[in-house]
Ligand SMILES: [Zn+2]
C-alpha cells in the first residue's frame with residue numbers, strides 16, 4: 438500500500454471533502470479550515486518526551502522527569518495529543534485501511550514539522566512491526582506515514598535495516614517496569630547505520646518505552662542523534 442501525498446481534488450477523482458465534517462474544502466488537504474483549527478495540537482509540551490508541561494518556559498521547555506533522567510532519544514515531537522478527533526482518524530487509518538486518512542495524517546505531520554522548524558535528520562526510520570502483526574494488519578502504518586514525509590523533505594526512509602524480532606504485548610496494558618522488560622531486545626539491526634542523525638517515526642507514542650528501546654538500538658548501531666516524530670502522544 439503506497440500512496441502519494443496528494444489530496445482528492447488533485448487526484449480529480451472526488452470533490453474535496455473534509456474527512457471530519459464532510460464540508461467542501463478549499464485548502465490543499467482533506468480537512469476544512471474550521472476542523473483543522475480545532476485539532477488537539479500538542480503545544481506547550483516537553484521538547485524531549487512530548488508530554489505536557491505544567492509551566493511553559495520557551496527558553497527551557499524540558500520537564501522534570503527528563504531533567505532527572507533523559508531518555509535514550511534526543512527529542513520527541515508529537516504533533517497532537519491522542520484525543521478526538523485525531524484518535525478517530527488514526528483508528529480509521531490503522532484498522533479500516535482508509536488511504537485518504539493516511540494521506541491526511543501524513544500531511545498534518547509534515548505541516549507540524551515545518552511549523553515547528555524541526556531539524557531535519559539524514560534518515561527516517563519507521564518503527565518496525567513484527568511479522569505476525571504485519572500479516573494481521575497487512576501494512577505497517579508507521580511506514581505508510583513515513584513515505585510521504587520522506588518524499589516531501591527529500592529524506593530517505595529506511596524500513597530494511599531494523600527488524601522487530603519478537604512480538605510484544607500491547608505496552609498500554611503493562612506497568613512501567615513490565616513495559617521495559619517486554620520491549621527489551623525486541624529490535625535487531627541488519628547493518629550499521631551510515632547516517633548519524635536519524636528520526637524514528639511512529640503514529641502514536643504511548644508510553645515511550647518502544648521508541649526508547651529502538652533509539653537505544655540505533656545508537657548502538659551507528660546513530661549519534663535520534664529524534665522521534667509522531668502524530669500523537671497519549672498523556
Ligand atoms: Zn471539517
Ligand SMILES: [Zn+2]
Nearest residue numbers: 483486500503
Ligand atoms: Zn519530558
